[in-house]
Amino acid sequence: AALRAVPARRPDRTSPIAMSAKPREIDVIGGSVVLIGHGLLTQIPALLREPKLAIKASKFVVVSDKTVFALYGQQLLDAFEAAGVSAISYVIEPGESSKDRLVKERIEDFMLEQRCQRDTCMVALGGGVVGDLTGFVAATFMRGVPVVQIPTSMMAMLDSSVGGKTAINVPAGKNLIGAFHQPRRVFADIDLLKSLGQREISEGLAEAIKMGCIRSAPLFDLLETRVDEVRALEHDVISQVVYESVRLKAEVVALDEKEAGLRSTLNFGHTIGHAIEGLASPQMLHGECVSIGCVLEATLARDLGHLAPSAVGRILRVMKAYALPVECPPKYLVLPKLMKKMAVDKKNAAGVIRCTILTGIGSCFEHPQPVDKAVFEQLLSPQLLVRPMSVKADATVHVPGSKSISNRVLLMAAMGEGEITISGLLQSDDTQVMISALSAMGAGPFHWDESGRFLTLRGLGGRFQVPKEPMYLGNAGTAARFLTTCATLILSPGSSSVLTGDKRMKVRPIKDLTDALSACGCSIKHLESPTSLPIEVAASGLAGGRIELSGKVSSQFVSSVLISAPYAQKPVELILPEPPVSQTYIDMTIKLMAVFGVKVEQEGTTVYRVPRKSYTNPKAHQVECDASSATYPLAIAAITGGTVTAEAVGANSIQGDAKFALLLKDMGCTIEQDADRTRVSGPSGGRRLKAVDVDMEPMTDAFMTAVALAAVAEGTTRITGIDNQRVKECNRIEVMVSELTKLGVPAGELPDGIWITGVDPETATLRPAVISCHNDHRIAMSFAVLGARIPQITIGQKSCVEKTYPEFWADMSRHLGMRYDAPPEMVSDAASVDADVQMPLPADERSVVLIGMRGAGKTHLGKAAAAHLGWDFIDLDHLYEARHGPIMQTVAAEGWSAFRERELAILKETLSTKSARTVIACGGGIVETAEARAVLRAHWPVVQARKPIADIEAYLGADASRPSLGEPPAVAYA
Ligand SMILES: NC(=O)c1ccc[n+]([C@@H]2O[C@H](COP(=O)([O-])OP(=O)(O)OC[C@H]3O[C@@H](n4cnc5c(N)ncnc54)[C@H](O)[C@@H]3O)[C@@H](O)[C@H]2O)c1
Ligand SMILES: [Zn+2]
Structure with missing residues (x-):
């Protein structure tokens, strides 16, 4: 069959999505209307009388779960009362397990008891569980009554409340029994999201990111560039995200209500996501599994040759920015089980695995494509068995660009005069950081062509602006170092630029560079550590002239000064007291400066003279492959x-x-x-x-x-x-x-x-x-x-x-x-x-290992410490004896090394199962083997209990359960 790609829509940065403060309406099919705004909840009963929104009903039945009802239920009922409308409520237990036949029956029986007739209207106040269940009851009660959705979870607001799919779960699978029943009205009140936790917010947003991926580059851009505001539920931005998501969903539903094709593209990220969810729920939330699914399914599109690698990178980074997981945790990565789950997904006709294939950010094939099972297996498998090649390789390849060259070229191009098209740029976190920072300093716009392979920009001719906010540079070394000198070039008296980074960056050195720049008249303040980022750089221009700098720590300091030097007020003479490290990288900088029209004069490896001159951008530059x-x-x-x-x-x-x-x-x-x-x-x-x-x-x-x-x-x-x-x-x-x-x-x-x-x-x-x-x-x-x-x-x-x-x-x-x-x-x-992949534990929750001489009081101290902290206490000797019998017996029959081997096995097991909030006492002898020392050193705080030898000897003399050390304790412990 011929494949037809929906044309990719170019991210339109000139007309950002309009923001609006008034409630906004979207018409969905079947007379369904969505209203998005804030402060809507208590107005709903009144709104339901307005001509456009009116629903004729003699009684409203509000269904909610305990959590949501406690937060918003009474307000809603009071509002109904105030409006003089009869409303009753039914509250269910929160959670997926409520979406079942039994609960459905109970709601129906309740409504029959309450004499609800065909002129009843149901109201779902809650997340997707309440929405799906209530919708399904409404679909069949008296052959169908209207339903109003008031979504309260992010996921429900963006996605599940719109479109009319309703369902319950049965033992054979999720959502297998249900109906299409369009809600008559959907009231999306942004304010209701405020009681959600950060994790639930991000989880729901995974659906909006998904929507951006398949249908809207502008929505994706919005989510990508306004992360903090979106996560903080900043009103205009979040209502825009909700509005766009719902509008796009309405569009798809209108074109394909019963999911013959197009609508199933909404399953992007869900083919794999659902399979993971099947194994990982409830530890992982739906949106978290979808996040992993989106990244993997985008990778699949890339591997099949339909999607540019840069797009996969953007999806991955945006998920990470919302603190969503991007890799399946190993414990859920059970290939046969995942494959089985994917094969039974009800969207797969006859055992074929169908999957939405992206062709760009904002575009995908119109129908999900069948994909070979083996391809999925390779995609999901964290390991690969390489087959020996039976044929000789015969090919031409173009590997990704060099990182070092990419970031140098980006910076020089942004500083230079004229337009340049760069090809072969590496797509990675580091280059992304550089591009964002340069944009913040007024460079750009950076325009990617649709294939994601060519980047075009117009240089600023050295006229950088002070960035409005601190520039966050992650752990990108080249960006941090290169931009430090760059920031000194800006001339805007009274203002300054702030450069900051992640934790790791905040300990990486930069002082040699800031010292050298300060010595030539720049004003740079270290805001936290005296040797690292964050720094505040005054916009007072770079005087130039003689600059002395040590290149012993990093050649990037030298490159940093060299790249910005042409824009100093006087020609720069850079003097290194000693030859620098990694000279090849300095050579690389100088060669690239020549490509952009600036010739550095060099005396050996320690003196560099740079003229005053603007870079001239070549029309096109191909970054060398790595x-x-x-x-x-x-x-x-x-x-x-x-x-x-x-x-x-x-x-x-x-x-x-x-x-x-x-x-x-x-x-x-x-x-x-x-x-x-x-x-x-x-x-x-x-x-x-x-x-x-x-x-x-x-x-x-x-x-x-x-x-x-x-x-x-x-x-x-x-x-x-x-x-x-x-x-x-x-x-x-x-x-x-x-x-x-x-x-x-x-x-x-x-x-x-x-x-x-x-x-x-x-x-x-x-x-x-x-x-x-x-x-x-x-x-x-x-x-x-x-x-x-x-x-x-x-x-x-x-x-x-x-x-x-x-x-x-x-x-x-x-x-x-x-x-x-x-x-x-x-x-x-x-x-x-x-x-x-080991989950990082907060340092103050990591289990503590207590070692010490036999008889030093480990058990006593350990128990006391555990009781004080409210932690568990485990004595490895007890575990040992429960499993292998008395320690003495092992030692007598098989020797010390057999004992140590088993003790080590128990230690490893205990550390992996009780890695948090446990005090683990073990014999001091455990540190005799190198492996045990390595295991302990790797992750755990170890505390040694001590006691005077004489006391120990006195105490041990009386204990017959311990094996002989083969020598007096004082000798053994020496
Ligand atoms: N019909 C569809 O098109 C569609 C689409 C996607 C998902 N779904 C279904 O949606 C369900 C998942 O929905 P969900 O993620 O909303 O789960 P949910 O309804 O269980 O809500 C999650 C939790 O958040 C709580 N909660 C909801 N709103 C809150 C608020 N404002 N403040 C504080 N707590 C709040 C709930 O009490 C619940 O404990 C699944 O059953 C899934 O199958 C349906
Ligand atoms: Zn979903």
Whole structure:
């Protein structure tokens, strides 16, 4: 069938959605009218007499749940009374379990008892539960009576109260019995939302974000740019969100009341969301599951090639901004169960999983599309089993742009003269922060084309404005450092800019830079920590002249001054007392400044002279692809004996890792490199890659890709010069060795590197392995390369590629022909889980571990502490004895090490099940094993109980239940 995409609507920033304070009306089909405003509740009985809204009824039956009735029920009944209208009420228990047959019957019987006739009107005062249930009763009571909805939850106001779907739940599933019954009137009183908690507000807003995704870029923009006001229920903004959501829903319902096609696009995010909800409810709320579903279903659209990666990034970020979850918590990620839930969803005809596919922000295919089950399995599976490639790679790829280059180019373009179109920009949190901050300083507008691939803007010619509010820079290092000098350029006496960031940013150093700028006449105040953000920068201009700066901590300080220097009042001479760190990044800055027409004069690595001059924007600039990301597809060519061309990274590259191709040549590949592309052909015809001896200091990020190739190369490879890789996302050298060893590939550490003896995959005996990724994108990607050649490699945490190369898995399969399976059984990948998904506990609720010498009073103290805090108390020795019998017996029969092993197992189990609000007492000897120490150090506060040795000896002498230490206590404890 031909697919027809609804045309994407361009975000129209010139005419923002109109705001209005008066109640606004929307007509839905079937005579249904929605009124949106505030202070409506008590006016409703009167409004129900106005000509346009009138309902003729002799009696009104208000149905509500206990919680909502306690808040608003009496006010409403009083208003009815005041209006001289007869109204009675029926109150149900709050919660989903009320949406069932029994409660429906009770309401019906109540109404019959009260002699309600056909001229009765029902009023649903509550959330979606009350709305659905009341609507369904109204649909069949006396063959149908009118119903008025007064939605009180965010979800009900935005979504469920409009459209006429009513239902109850039955044992076979949710919402399976129901009717289409349009409410005659819907009164959306914004004020009623004020009694909701922050979590419930955000949860409901997930539906509005969903609506923006499928049908309205302006609504999405509104939710994206006014997060704080929306969450605070700021009146104009929230009523606008409600108005737009309802208007769009009414539009869809009018076109497709009975859900033949278009209306089912409203299920975006719900195909997966409902499945998760089935496992996670009631711990997770509907909207929270929908949030995860939207992100995953957008990812699916991206992977199928329909949606630009930038759009997925925006959806993900907006959900996070509303504190909504974006990943399924591991405990609910049970693939077979999720798949089963999706297959039985009533919207799926004949076992096919149908899913709304986005084509942009604000547009989607008109009908949900059938999607292969296997595609869903791969999408949902947190792990991937890589299949060895049976064909040689033969492709051209365009990996995402370099982050360092992206942010430099954005800033120079915003400062320069003239219009510029930037292509290849990396889409990530860091670039987003930069764009928002530049907008706040008056740059832009930044206009994305519909494909999300080209960004156009007109430079300010250096005329930045003071931002109206503090600029929040998250944890984006380049933005924080670069914009600090930028802010000094503004000349607007008496005003100032404030730069701030997240918790992590508030401890990252910036003092060397602020000191240097202050020394040349700028006025910069540190508002909290004396060495970090937040800072307040006076808008008094940058004098320029001689600036002395230390580049020992970060090369970004140097780049920061260099990039802004052309706009100083005098030419700048930047002096570094010592050579800076990471010179390659300073070189990158200088080369990019030249592209924008400013030539820096350099004396060695410590003196830089910058002329006074505005940047001239080139008409178009292509951001180089990230050279480190490009190493993976190129390595696939090498390892399969195929040919791969990487675009936008070549001999002219300003990135160190572009030299990787030369290393591939030494390993036996054929290389063709021109100015801006690199082509690699791997050895074929039975020839293998060759081992090398190489210093990779100039391209450290690429070393792991080289390791993957070395694992199948002939001979022993030695890679040195990569010592800094021990302090990246993880100790990369150690992890590469341990994961290769798991597979059966010989490898070991060198003082500043690694050695690997390659195996012949045709003849070697290797073991299947789940690779622990340690939340490190490069581990995942390099082992994926190896998986193209060696069978049975499972990547333990596929999502870590998001950091620099979100489309990695899709690119590898779509362009290079790599295939994956969802592993039949999920293997726990403790290393990654620990780093990433463990829920952060507030520090003051984390369980405390009490250790100490035997007899030091741990039990006594522990119990007292627990009682004082109102926490639980657990004695590990007691747990041990309950399970394995007396400790003495274990030690006597099997020795200390057997005891320690079991004790450690119990400790781990206890810490995972009782991670909060528990005092856990264990023997002091527990810290004898390195593993136990590591487990404790990882997360928990440990308190040691002490007591004088002599007292302990006296006390222990009398206790026969303890095993012999093999020596007197005083010796053992020394
Ligand atoms: N008919 C539709 O088109 C449609 C669409 C989506 C969802 N639904 C249904 O909606 C239901 C979920 O609705 P929900 O999320 O509103 O749940 P809900 O009705 O259970 O309300 C959630 C909780 O919030 C409380 N509450 C509601 N308003 C409040 C207020 N103003 N102040 C304080 N507390 C308040 C309620 O008492 C309840 O405890 C589900 O049953 C779902 O199937 C229907
Ligand atoms: Zn929903």
